[in-house]
Amino acid sequence: MSTQTFRLDADAALLQPVQVGDTAATNRLFMAPLTRSRADADATPSPLAARYYAQRAGAGIIISEATAIAETANGAYLNTPGLYTDRHQDAWAEIADAVHDAGGKMFVQLWHVGRMAHSDISGFSPVAPSAIAADVVTHTLTGKKPLETPRALEIDEIPAIVEQFRAAARRAIDAGMDGVEIHAANGYLLHQFASDVVNQRTDAYGGSPENRARLAAEVVEAVVAEIGAGRVGLRISPGNPAGDMRENDATGTYEALLERIAPLGLAYLHVLIDPATRDFGVIRALWTGTFVLNTGRATGTDFCQLESYAEWGAISAAAVGRAFLANPDLIDRLVLGAELNEPDVSTFYAPGPAGYIDYPTLAEVAEPRSA
Numbered sequence: 001m002s003t004q005t006f007r008l009d010a011d012a013a014l015l016q017p018v019q020v021g022d023t024a025a026t027n028r029l030f031m032a033p034l035t036r037s038r039a040d041a042d043a044t045p046s047p048l049a050a051r052y053y054a055q056r057a058g059a060g061i062i063i064s065e066a067t068a069i070a071e072t073a074n075g076a077y078l079n080t081p082g083l084y085t086d087r088h089q090d091a092w093a094e095i096a097d098a099v100h101d102a103g104g105k106m107f108v109q110l111w112h113v114g115r116m117a118h119s120d121i122s123g124f125s126p127v128a129p130s131a132i133a134a135d136v137v138t139h140t141l142t143g144k145k146p147l148e149t150p151r152a153l154e155i156d157e158i159p160a161i162v163e164q165f166r167a168a169a170r171r172a173i174d175a176g177m178d179g180v181e182i183h184a185a186n187g188y189l190l191h192q193f194a195s196d197v198v199n200q201r202t203d204a205y206g207g208s209p210e211n212r213a214r215l216a217a218e219v220v221e222a223v224v225a226e227i228g229a230g231r232v233g234l235r236i237s238p239g240n241p242a243g244d245m246r247e248n249d250a251t252g253t254y255e256a257l258l259e260r261i262a263p264l265g266l267a268y269l270h271v272l273i274d275p276a277t278r279d280f281g282v283i284r285a286l287w288t289g290t291f292v293l294n295t296g297r298a299t300g301t302d303f304c305q306l307e308s309y310a311e312w313g314a315i316s317a318a319a320v321g322r323a324f325l326a327n328p329d330l331i332d333r334l335v336l337g338a339e340l341n342e343p344d345v346s347t348f349y350a351p352g353p354a355g356y357i358d359y360p361t362l363a364e365v366a367e368p369r370s371a
């Protein structure tokens with residue numbers, strides 16, 4: 001990423017408030033979900049997480065790092081959090097309080113990693129729609145290892161996964177969160193089911209676009225029934241090759257999915273697509289509700305482009321990842337046209353406070369905090 005400056009005028013579209021389902025966001029720059037691998041060994045969020053997120057409460061909405069719905073759903077990376085025990089819920093409640101006290105709003109991103117898990121990390125053999133391994137090497141406690149061939153889920157195991165999403169969403173709301181984002185992107189379980197390559201099932205969850213979309217749709221419906229559509233967002237990344245994901249048809253499944261869930265009136269649809277490489281208009285045309293775009297460029301966020309999209313009404317809001325990671329006061333910096341801190345890749349997933357809660361605000365640059 002290159003150092004950049006960009007100034008947003010006070011009347012910039014991205015700085016205008018927006019109602020997102022039940023949540024009133026003060027601006028349209030959301031913090032994208034960012035795994036930080038700092039949770040305890042039992043998947044309780046780090047004691048530093050409340051501070052980390054509260055520092056970034058200037059975001060219109062903070063979307064949390066991906067959070068496991070069950071012990072068996074975790075294990076793609078070391079030390080990723082969960083939301084399936086009372087201890088997890090208490091820690092998320094502290095985070096919700098800290099963010100709210102700082103004036104922010106927050107959704108928890110819920111995932112099941114499917115074939116991206118490694119048994120050395122999770123303690124369980126990975127499961128997936130079909131027994132097709134991702135050609136990916138992951139970091140385990142004993143070094144880098146290739147991912148294992150997952151076991152294809154039996155059809156009668158699927159309702160329990162839907163139920164785990166529902167239960168985790170209930171815990172998120174009981175913890176005081178504003179909502180949840182269902183993670184159906186980036187090569188994890190719901191994305192695996194959506195793929196016409198990775199999903200080779202011949203039952204009701206494979207074959208046609210409607211069948212491949214079925215699991216994500218059932219999860220969305222169950223979570224909506226539990227906590228209300230106004231508190232539910234959905235993240236998709238059609239065509240994203242992350243996690244050795246392959247999709248010959250990266251449109252059909254999403255057409256089927258969005259058509260099925262459109263009547264529910266979700267808080268938002270969050271789409272990760274780089275408009276430079278893929279036209280997001282096809283997906284945009286399928287969604288009349290709140291539309292959040294994350295562009296995910298190797299070169300960093302083009303705020304100028306995002307502002308244009310927001311001005312045209314092509315997007316309702318933009319999600320920004322690495323720029324928020326490195327700039328707790330991102331909104332203030334954009335308003336002032338100030339230089340942005342560069343994200344330090346070496347501490348993205350490293351344990352401890354460095355690169356987590358110590359990125360300086362502009363005020364701290366002017367007057368460094370004492371040790």
Ligand SMILES: Cc1cc2nc3c(=O)[nH]c(=O)nc-3n(C[C@H](O)[C@H](O)[C@H](O)COP(=O)(O)O)c2cc1C
Pocket residue numbers: 032033034035036064065066109183185186235272294295296297300301319320321322323348349
């Ligand atoms: C360190 C790191 C962790 C990430 N963790 C997640 C995650 O937990 N869930 C998710 O959906 N995307 C995750 N992503 C993808 C980001 O949400 C986002 O799509 C990506 O960083 C591109 O956006 P950006 O250019 O604004 O950073 C992660 C990205 C990074 C760099």
